[in-house]
Amino acid sequence: MLELTIKNMVCPRCITAVNNIFHELKLEPTSVELGTVRLADDKLAPEKLHEIKKILAEQGFELLDDSNQKLIGRIKTLVIEKIFHSQHLDLKTNWSDIISQALHHDYGSLSGLFSSVEGITLEQYIIRQKIERVKELLMYNELSLSEIYWKLGYSSVAHLSAQFKKITGDTPSHFKNQRSSASERKPIDSI
Structure with missing residues (x-):
């Protein structure tokens, strides 16, 4: 095969x-x-x-x-599957366990490889994907901010809001109220 x-x-x-x-x-x-x-x-x-x-x-x-590119592609796919296609991420979601078990590699080496090739840490990549998912849910008005923080495994609305502002420079509420926000979303494969 x-x-x-x-x-x-x-x-x-x-x-x-x-x-x-x-x-x-x-x-x-x-x-x-x-x-x-x-x-x-x-x-x-x-x-x-x-x-x-x-x-x-x-x-x-x-x-x-390239085998390294394949491994990074599999990491990205795994992260995207979990964030965009799961019903709920538990607050205790341990990304290092999920990734290392799914790919049968030591997380430290996977994380180092990811950082060296992608130019950002694996943790930053996961956060950026989560923020893109938040943007999507806010834009389509599918869930309240309270429901979003629970769905994506944040510890609180305040934590989600702080991370959102740090990445986007905007608050979730302000982002949601802007209808021109659609142009600010990034395709998840380009993050």
């Missing part, structure tokens, strides 16, 4: 898009998940691999070759 790591797969729509790409190329994946495509074949011809890279790139995805 061949496992391909794909960067910028961040939502269910991305899974569908990547799945369609592989079907159009007459490659039947055994599974397509956020950041990963598994094929029954053990190997792909270099020309086919080049074609996959090209078509994925045209759709805003990137096939990762």
Whole structure:
């Protein structure tokens, strides 16, 4: 079985898009998940691999070759899955345990690799993803600030608000009241 790591797969729509790409190329994946495509074949011809890279790139995805890049891609996918697709993050969510257990690597080495390649710490990346999720929930008026702090595992509304202001320079209430805020959101794959 061949496992391909794909960067910028961040939502269910991305899974569908990547799945369609592989079907159009007459490659039947055994599974397509956020950041990963598994094929029954053990190997792909270099020309086919080049074609996959090209078509994925045209759709805003990137096939990762380097083992370090693959590992970072898997870390990002894991963080995005937890923050954007979980019903609730527990206050005691231990990111180091989650990441090291899921990827079967020592958290210290994963964190060091992430920082050296991405230029920010893994903790900062997680915080930025959480703030983007807060922005999304505020913009669409889906939950109150009290519900958001609970959903994302903050200890209090004050903690969420302080972190939000530190990252965005704005309070959650002010952000929510601004309708022009939509242009301030960042795509989660570019964080």
